[in-house]
Amino acid sequence: MSKSIETPPRLQLEQYLGMQIRRQRLAQELKIAEVARIAGISQGMLSKIENAQVSTSLDTLSRLCDVLGMPMSKLFSQYDQQGSGALLVKANEGLEVVRRGTEKGHTYHLLNHTRGPKKSFEAYMVSMDDASEEFPTFSHPGTEFLHLLEGELVYRHGNQLYAMQAGDSLTFDAEVPHGPEKLVQVPIRLLSIMNYGKD
Structure with a gap:
């Protein structure tokens, strides 16, 4: 009998959004200070958003998306699809x-x-x-x-x-x-x- 592993917990919305913003910022090699300045928020606030230490307004998210050049719809698009991109088939369970x-x-x-x-x-x-x-x-x-x-x-x-x-x-x-x-x-x-x- 195979031992089952619990499904990893779904990311909270704040964690997911922070991860997406950080990923997009790093992909463009932008410093946290640059993005925060252009978006009109403090560097500390952006750091808290990226690390899911604070909930933020849609207005702030919209400004961050503008700075990072990504549509706001893309920011949320995969939240409901977490965990659906991979399939594990255990031995002898195909x-x-x-x-x-x-x-x-x-x-x-x-x-x-x-x-x-x-x-x-x-x-x-x-x-x-x-x-x-x-x-x-x-x-x-x-x-x-x-x-x-x-x-x-x-x-x-x-x-x-x-x-x-x-x-x-x-x-x-x-x-x-x-x-x-x-x-x-x-x-x-x-x-x-x-x-x-x-x-």
Whole structure:
């Protein structure tokens, strides 16, 4: 049983705003005194804002945004999205999915998810444990990257055969028919990453 880690606490609004202002100021290599002077606030006040030691008015935030050359909407835009940019999948907890090959003794665990209507990539942990099965041929848009973690197999891409041992990687055009040709040593664990690119 895997040990769960508590989700990091959401930043308070003052902490988030201070962090964004400081990040923008440092990105432009501006000194705290310069920004404070142009914004019409004291250097001590700006320091307190950046370190979340004080709540500040929208008027002051608006002046800081003007000095830093960023829209106020950008300052708040990602506050509600904290924590949504990363996904941790613990060992053996990937979502089991059905794909072509599942009925042939392949097990697919999806290791990622992407939000929105378009997927840029998918990552699977593929397990194969029956060396006597015949294997389907796959063909789909994009580029595929395989990394063999355990076992040994011969992989077909078009008319070419590639002998793969644990630790080997293979990258190829996924529109060309491909798939396992022979399982030499089972069990096999294969990391498969499909990159669909951009339209």
